[in-house]
Amino acid sequence: MSNYTELSTLGEFGLIDHLTKTIRLQNPSTLKGIGDDAAVLDYGNKKILVSTDMLIQGIHFDLTYTPLKHLGYKSVAVNASDIYAMNGIPKQITLSLAVSNHFSVEGLEEFYAGLYLACEKYGIDLVGGDTTSSKTGMCISITVLGEADEQDIVYRNTAKENQLICVSGDLGAAYMGLQLLEREKLVFQGDENAQPDFAGYEYILERQLKPEARKDIVQQFKEKNILPTAMIDISDGLASEIMHICKDSGIGCNIYEEKIPIDYQTFKMAEELNMNATVCALSGGEDYELLFTAPLEHYDLLTAMPGISVIGHTCKASEGCYMTTRDGNTFELKAQGWQNFSSTTAAGESENKKAKEDR
């Protein structure tokens, strides 16, 4: 190697594009490779969806305040979310796990207990894995396989102009939960007798420590015969994900700040920390809600669905990607992306992110 280019030069998405741009698919059974929430494989009647996620201690979780049972649960939920984001049903996972010998059997039991609980909840089988020792921290890698009929699969590059933009649940809470945990950790480090004070913030903590994948939304789509035109799960913040759909679909968008669903506890925590709750929703990450587009004629159906908010509409690519603020101004959306490889991190941006080759 004669050259040395720092990883930060290319940035998150540039790096992955750079490394994967030469891929040439060889197998007819590979319908879709890198470039969405999951790959799509063709092995018969049902199509197979595959996605993978890696969680690294010190980057994605902090064992100071993350119970291992919650971590096991979350590891499955975030993977299941990628399959739901394709409008599919997760069916199997494999788990690769590296731990140092500082871990106890009981600790791993807790981790597996959470993992099994999530498997039970989402109807997933753990079908294989690899357990190894690590010289340093814990490393969790899960691959999830799911299924869907071909006509039901929803990609992220198929949104059209003049369609509704919708999200499930509420946004920014997981990020605020993380900020609260980090604050209480600092308090704790300053005074060992201090007890963390989480009263009134149970919801945002749960959103951070034990997120759920939106199986219920995908089920409702099926029951109500709704097929989104494009869909993605919100792991890196609303702005980043909406930009993915727009860029991949060749369209623009206009969303309305006042329509973005944000929980009361998220607002309250943001106020306490002098942060802007909308910024947290746009850039916070780890919400694992579904962002999707749908034809205008589904408006009544969608607004009648519990937990769905219509937050804007798509438009021509030439009109750009904008948010109309509460005071009527417009503001161009920017995907913050993931800055772990950068030397500086923008204020208010979660450290707790990762790049996915599935964007």
Next chain:
Amino acid sequence: MSNYTELSTLGEFGLIDHLTKTIRLQNPSTLKGIGDDAAVLDYGNKKILVSTDMLIQGIHFDLTYTPLKHLGYKSVAVNASDIYAMNGIPKQITLSLAVSNHFSVEGLEEFYAGLYLACEKYGIDLVGGDTTSSKTGMCISITVLGEADEQDIVYRNTAKENQLICVSGDLGAAYMGLQLLEREKLVFQGDENAQPDFAGYEYILERQLKPEARKDIVQQFKEKNILPTAMIDISDGLASEIMHICKDSGIGCNIYEEKIPIDYQTFKMAEELNMNATVCALSGGEDYELLFTAPLEHYDLLTAMPGISVIGHTCKASEGCYMTTRDGNTFELKAQGWQNFSSTTAAGESENKKAKEDR
């Protein structure tokens, strides 16, 4: 957690059994979960094989002497090997990769170049992944998907008494290559001007740094219409793998030391290091050769196949698992397994091992 049991208490296999014994499979499409080289899924005409492997810096590889291109190649090969060990054909992989920002773009390019080279060689598509930063070392997790017709899949628990035991290639070379690399690393650390001396040992180095999966053997099985009765790939040493087949199939075995295929360079290196080459073949690991059983009537067919050695035969479980040495003594086989979690490591045993839930 009120209790604290050290991981070493249960040992490698005990730990995994302990953590996975309660698994209840939920999906009809899951034909086979944990317990073989790969899981078997049913999604239509072909069956799907899934396997996963994690490689951790400092445990499975040492970047002091491992070129990143070789590492990328090896990461794919060891996963492909698990699918060949089921008599299947690998088709897709997902890659999760964690690297610190000490890595350069050129370094990752080298890694991917090796990965793509192996994908090309084995006809595999990279269909997804996750790239993240790491605070410490490099962590590679690959999941491989393969296919096979149901009647062609070879498990490890289906060997019968009075059958042939065969291996492909030769054994112990990868372990000797590792010992050589470790020795030259020490020399180098002692004197910075010293150049490592690998002359005459190119083969064992290549077996360690750039192993191949035995695609050719599986192809030959198909061409010659041979269906092994049980099969496993040799990642943890011959003794450990033969014990897996015997235990899972409820049989015993007798193998002959003089029949175990060992390369001249392996013998030479072992002699230089005052080690026993047979012990290296039995317990060294990372050979990625195929160990299989076959009916006695295939003897002529198998001995005529290039690169296949018949090393013994199966017998009743009550007769145990033995090796007949060159001098005519018998010696009970012991699976050394993986001792990374133990506080002490047996002399002559590779540090370079991992536990797989697929045993």
